Amino acid sequence: MKPSGQAAPPPFVRLAAHEVRWRLLSELARSDLRVRELVALVGEPQNLVSYHLRLLRSAGLVSARRSSFDGRDSYYHLDLERCADALTAAGAALHPALRLSPAGTSEPPGAETSKAPSVLFLCTGNSARSPMAEALLRRRVGSRAEVTSAGSHPKARLHPHAVGVLRRRYAIDLSGRRPRHLDTLTGRRFDYVISLCDKVREVCPDFGGHPRRLHWSIPDPAGEDDCLAFDRTAAEIDTRVRHLQPVLFPATRQEVRP
Structure with missing residues (x-):
């Protein structure tokens, strides 16, 4: 039982903390993929992968588009802008000093x-x-x-x-x-x-x-x-x-x- 007045973890933290969802986010951060490709990459049954994709879609982190090659198939895409906003909000919720800001453009020596x-x-x-x-x-x-x-x-x-x-x-x-x-x-x-x-x-x-x-x-x-x-x-x-x-x-x- 959490102490009175203690805030719950931000939604993004709760979503991303699950191992399967984190692996799905990691794969989609690299490339748009179909369900069968995600199933092979994360090594989980399709019904489980589809369940976690639905949760990520409900949160607005992942979207799906019908394939122009095969209309029966769909590609899943991770919204990196929304993820960045969610991570910024999560850091600020823990402590103001952890509010993320965009990185600079300076290049390292060499x-x-x-x-x-x-x-x-x-x-x-x-x-x-x-x-x-x-x-x-x-x-x-x-x-x-x-x-x-x-x-x-x-x-x-x-x-x-x-x-x-x-x-x-x-x-x-x-x-x-x-x-x-x-x-x-x-x-x-x-x-x-x-x-x-x-x-x-x-x-x-x-x-x-x-x-x-x-x-x-x-x-x-x-x-x-x-x-x-x-x-x-x-x-x-x-x-x-x-x-x-x-x-x-x-x-x-x-x-x-x-």
Whole structure:
């Protein structure tokens, strides 16, 4: 029996303290995944995994989207922004001195001499999602990373709404950019290969050097052909790109807030 007036642990602490839920959060922090993949990774029965996913979804920490490759399947995604807010609130609830604040952007001595990580973004047409991801990451990290993108079935040109939203909201000019075929990258090595399309994830070839494979399940905004859909897609990609920075540069304190 808890003493009178003693506060209960914050909801995030109660949720994350369970071993299975913590393992699910840890796996989803790396990549969007399907239930069967989570079952294999955490080594628990599907009904138990589905139960804990429902709790995480009810708390708003995890969301699900139907796969564009197989509509009977869904990808689960961890909302890192909401997790950061929940962790900040949990620290402040224990003691004001533990209120978390965004990390600085200063680099440790010698960071500039480390090898620049190479990142490849993939989608089907290389006309919207993957070139937007390429441009938004390059905008944030400059020459500290080698960034490119490609598609399994590239379109003839970039989608005009993709070009427009990057120019309007992020001051990025992609007017001279053309979609690139995945085959043109044969023989190149990458540290990270990130698919933004459920379809291309299924056909992505193996790359030498054992790159880290990540998946961001993001619907194709061209399916709606609406400027607002491209605005939403660009904002989601930019959020994911911000949280990718500490992964690419683990020895560097990164600002992951807007």
